[in-house]
Amino acid sequence: MSHERIWAPWRLAYIVGQTAESPPPEPLVLEPGADPGCFFCRDVADPRDQQNLVLGRGPRTITVLNRYPYNNGHLMVAPRAHLARLDQLDAATHAECLDTITRLVNLLERLMRVQGFNIGLNLGNVAGAGVPGHLHWHIVPRWQGDVNFMGVTAEVRVISQSLEALWELLQPEFGRAMSQDKP
Numbered sequence: 049m050s051h052e053r054i055w056a057p058w059r060l061a062y063i064v065g066q067t068a069e070s071p072p073p074e075p076l077v078l079e080p081g082a083d084p085g086c087f088f089c090r091d092v093a094d095p096r097d098q099q100n101l102v103l104g105r106g107p108r109t110i111t112v113l114n115r116y117p118y119n120n121g122h123l124m125v126a127p128r129a130h131l132a133r134l135d136q137l138d139a140a141t142h143a144e145c146l147d148t149i150t151r152l153v154n155l156l157e158r159l160m161r162v163q164g165f166n167i168g169l170n171l172g173n174v175a176g177a178g179v180p181g182h183l184h185w186h187i188v189p190r191w192q193g194d195v196n197f198m199g200v201t202a203e204v205r206v207i208s209q210s211l212e213a214l215w216e217l218l219q220p221e222f223g224r225a226m227s228q229d230k231p
Contacts, residue, residue: 081130088112088126088182101215104222108141109148111222113211118188120209121160121218125149126184133171133183145185148226152187155225159217162189 082089091100092110101113103123114122125148127141137145149167156162166188170177209217 079128079130083130083181086130086179086182088179088184089130092128098215098219101211103215103219104226106144106148106226108144111148111152113215113218114186115211117207117211118166118186119190119194120207121156121162121187121189121214123152123156123187124184125152125187126182130182132181137183149185149187151225151228155218155221156187156189159221160189161191163192164190166190 076084076090076093078084078089078093082092084090088110091102091112092105094100094102097103097105101115103111103113105111105128108128110126110128112124112126114124125145127137127145129141131137134142153162153165153167156165167185169183169185171180171183173180
């Protein structure tokens with residue numbers, strides 16, 4: 049009996065508790081109210097988008113690839129401001145967050161032939177928020193048959209594309225998707 053090996057070396061940093069981030073070449077100038085311990089706030093201030101897996105930016109939002117994805121194409125959309133609650137968003141930021149999510153769904157369907165999505169946010173630690181101080185939505189693409197025995201028996205997820213390859217696929221199209229007429 050032979051066993052197939054599944055390699056996911058990019059997960060090692062997560063397993064051993066290391067951060068994959070290197071310090072920026074110059075000290076970051078964070079936006080007012082930003083938390084220096086929050087990776088969203090650091091990503092807003094750091095221009096190294098590819099290294100930080102920042103897919104794109106809007107006037108009020110930032111879109112980032114999830115370093116520890118639930119599924120291939122897992123994205124996060126967050127306000128640029130460090131806000132923890134929905135009622136802290138002004139109307140323009142709330143609208144831009146939802147418009148960005150809508151446009152990203154269309155982009156993922158077109159480029160990756162996504163068949164469905166799980167889209168949501170976790171508010172607070174007890175709800176599972178990994179970054180409870182910075183509100184963010186998860187966009188998790190789904191395909192027929194993407195759930196298999198690995199997640200059930202081995203608590204392992206198989207991601208079919210590297211984060212770098214995903215960034216290279218999506219990033220050139222991000223600006224076009226955000227500038228088109230309403231989806």
